[in-house]
Amino acid sequence: MGLIDLAFLALSAIAIVSGWRVFATDSMVRASFLLLLSFTAVGLIILMLAAPYIGIATIFMMAVEMMVMALFMVMFMMNPAGLNPMMMVHQNRFAIGAGVVAFLGLSAAVLTTDFPTDPVDPGRQVIRDLGLEMLGPSMLIFETAGVTLLAAMVGAVVLSARTGRFGPSDAGSRPPGLEVGGEPAGRRVEKASGHGHHHMHGSHGGNEDVEHAERHPDADGHDADGGESGRRPPLRSDWSVGERTMPLKTEAPS
Amino acid sequence: MTQVLATLVLPLVLLGGIALAAVLDRAVPALVAGRSLKASFVGPITVASSWAVAQTGGTEHPDKVNWILAPILYFTLAAIGLSVVPFAPGVVAADLDSGIVLWGACESLTVVAVFLHGWSANSPLPLIGAYRYVAIGLPAMLLSMFVLIAAALPAQSLAVTDIVEAQRSVWNIVRQPAGFVLFLMLGLSLSLRGPFDYADPYDLVGGTTAEISGTARLTWWLARLAMLVSVSAMTATVFLGGYLGPVLPGFVWLVLKTSLVLVVLVCAGEVFARLPPDRMMNLIWLALLPLSFLMLVAVGVELLLWG
Numbered sequence: 001m002g003l004i005d006l007a008f009l010a011l012s013a014i015a016i017v018s019g020w021r022v023f024a025t026d027s028m029v030r031a032s033f034l035l036l037l038s039f040t041a042v043g044l045i046i047l048m049l050a051a052p053y054i055g056i057a058t059i060f061m062m063a064v065e066m067m068v069m070a071l072f073m074v075m076f077m078m079n080p081a082g083l084n085p086m087m088m089v090h091q092n093r094f095a096i097g098a099g100v101v102a103f104l105g106l107s108a109a110v111l112t113t114d115f116p117t118d119p120v121d122p123g124r125q126v127i128r129d130l131g132l133e134m135l136g137p138s139m140l141i142f143e144t145a146g147v148t149l150l151a152a153m154v155g156a157v158v159l160s161a162r163t164g165r166f167g168p169s170d171a172g173s174r175p176p177g178l179e180v181g182g183e184p185a186g187r188r189v190e191k192a193s194g195h196g197h198h199h200m201h202g203s204h205g206g207n208e209d210v211e212h213a214e215r216h217p218d219a220d221g222h223d224a225d226g227g228e229s230g231r232r233p234p235l236r237s238d239w240s241v242g243e244r245t246m247p248l249k250t251e252a253p254s
Numbered sequence: 255m256t257q258v259l260a261t262l263v264l265p266l267v268l269l270g271g272i273a274l275a276a277v278l279d280r281a282v283p284a285l286v287a288g289r290s291l292k293a294s295f296v297g298p299i300t301v302a303s304s305w306a307v308a309q310t311g312g313t314e315h316p317d318k319v320n321w322i323l324a325p326i327l328y329f330t331l332a333a334i335g336l337s338v339v340p341f342a343p344g345v346v347a348a349d350l351d352s353g354i355v356l357w358g359a360c361e362s363l364t365v366v367a368v369f370l371h372g373w374s375a376n377s378p379l380p381l382i383g384a385y386r387y388v389a390i391g392l393p394a395m396l397l398s399m400f401v402l403i404a405a406a407l408p409a410q411s412l413a414v415t416d417i418v419e420a421q422r423s424v425w426n427i428v429r430q431p432a433g434f435v436l437f438l439m440l441g442l443s444l445s446l447r448g449p450f451d452y453a454d455p456y457d458l459v460g461g462t463t464a465e466i467s468g469t470a471r472l473t474w475w476l477a478r479l480a481m482l483v484s485v486s487a488m489t490a491t492v493f494l495g496g497y498l499g500p501v502l503p504g505f506v507w508l509v510l511k512t513s514l515v516l517v518v519l520v521c522a523g524e525v526f527a528r529l530p531p532d533r534m535m536n537l538i539w540l541a542l543l544p545l546s547f548l549m550l551v552a553v554g555v556e557l558l559l560w561g
Contacts, residue, residue: 029373033366053352058361063366064392071388126349127412
């Protein structure tokens, strides 16, 4: 067994183990970068297959892609920073079924395909050949994939931008509770006291946040039971974050 | 044989460059202020040795593996990036047909390394630094790829050695002067410096370095300097003709040009102010990225008409 075989086995092991850890970890950021590690090992295997451009470009693109993916996943999920442990798997039965089918299909493909064994001529200009193929016979596939990816990128930006077509995207959004049906998690933004008082009486219905604050026994900020002096007095809270939502509330019918 | 020689020279270049960069970091402000330069030579050694013996701090539940690996990855990427730079005709550690792509992979993995360094501390300020850096570092890296493609066009090759040889008639800085400036900006971004230091800025109390001390801080500092050296050598190679030059041997020319770029980058880091991240994002996406497209088109048209 030569050095090349050893390198291939080691890289395959890294690719498989880190690929498995993607589904065993409990953080989106860790999952993304484990996937990056897996792809890096695959990229190095491709490099060994005398396809230097595709191999290195795989590592290059995957680094960018996984970085962006980690960022967007953290943005879309209510898991600040991605360090908090969370359940990363769902639809287990379907996933197991799909996994088994995919494994059997790929194994069958590997076993039945007659792979060429002739090594690539070292003097051959593989990158030039690849470029001519991409911008020649495969132009349609290349461009279709490009436009599709561009559409996906525009979609992701539209979804994640705060200033959407229909006003601030986070208006009235509340984080889920830490337990089922519990208080919304996260930081409470305190209103200026006089201002806030006005709004509590000024707005009728339609604003869950204010109703919620009114129903809360300690909503007026006074600590009713003086016995628990060490307890932090509840804040007058408004779950919508930021200044932009404030003018909307001022315009509420009074 | 030459490859072995290049592999042996590479650590020396990296170490020498790090020493030069560390001294310049102190000498440039001292020169501007008219102070004595003596402290600039002793300063880095004092600080580095005090970091080497200082206690390494910690936070609550950090991602220990990534926290330790991030500076090492950063340093390694600097070394790999330098490996595609030819030191003299035919003397290159990694003589790849797709050297430019390997450099690009180092750029993009640098963003990952800096992000992980901030993220794994499990602390607010490093995390903000990490996110800010990704927002600025990724588009900065993106436009550098167009600049590099425009540099590879005249050579009709992705190999760095061919790009140097193609500059025998005219250096790439003449072909795309704006591309040179954009690449210097990328250098500032990759080495977390001055106007592009969104990862470790003062307004975040050191950003991703806010929670580290001792040897961890020393490693991070060395890695940043190593990346500065690496990106300087790459700039000198891609835009200033690398080892090409009259009379003196090629290696000396490369060292001179690399040192020049290093001085320019250190001065730029001192002189220019940092924009707020959102304005910098707008600048990059709306002005600099189209500019890099234009440079690419200009070089392409030039080669079609007169190439």
